[in-house]
Amino acid sequence: MSPRGVARAPARLQGLPPVLGPDTRLLVLGSFPSVASLRAQQYYAHPHNHFWxxxxxxxxxxxxxWPYAQRVAALLEHGLGLWDVYAECEREGSLDSAIRAPRLNDLGGLRARCPALRAIAHNGGESWRHARHTRALGVAVERLPSTSPANASWSLARKTAAWAEVLARHGIPVRVPPGAQGGG
Known part of the structure; x- marks a missing residue:
């Protein structure tokens, strides 16, 4: 509410540019960057997010x-890309449930931008809602457990094991064998 008691519309927020390269084999699609990520202009910048x-x-x-540029370089060296399903939206705070009036990114253009693309992995449920769009690209589509701190029902070990399985299945090298992180 504004000082005069009139509800304000949430700000129209712009997402981050994709982290992609010609050797991207697996693209991780989130929903939309958190407040911390938008402020830092870095994917998964919230200190409690488990992604990194x-x-x-x-x-x-x-x-x-590592500095963010070095992290991004490591992703690309491993054949991993990052983006979000939404290019822009209205939202108060960082929760996916608060996203309003979203506009999708140009997911249809991914094949041209990433000729080596083998699979897309949706990071969390809100991103997964758009799997029908990514399936239309003719690549494998996976659902990953969200790395968000809001996904407290999955332990870090359980998330790591699930991510290891998906990355290994799509040719992204992992030093930890799938399932080795154990329990939940």
Whole structure:
């Protein structure tokens, strides 16, 4: 509410550009960047998000300690890309449930941008809602457990094991064998 008691419309937010390369084999699609990610202009910038910790464990690299440009370079070297299903939306806070009036990114153009693309992995349920769009690209489509701190029902070990299986299945090398992270 504004000081005069009139409800304000949420701000129209713009997402981040994709992290893609000609050798991208697996694209991880989130829903839309968090407030922390938009502020930093970096994917998965919230300190409690497990994304960088999971990949760091799977590749035996201290990704969480590296500068963002070095993290992105490591992703591309491993054949992994990042993007979101939404290009823009209205949202208060960071929860996917607060997303309003979203506009999709140009997912149809992915094959041209990523000729080596073998699969798309949706990071979480909101992204997964758009699997029908990514299936139309003719590549494998996977659902990954969200790396968000809001996904507290999955332990870090269980998330890591699920991510290891999907990455390995689509030719992204992992140093930790799928399932080795164990339990839940």
């Amino acid at each position: 910790r999971i990949l760091g464990a799977l590749w035996d690299l201290p990704l969480s300690d």
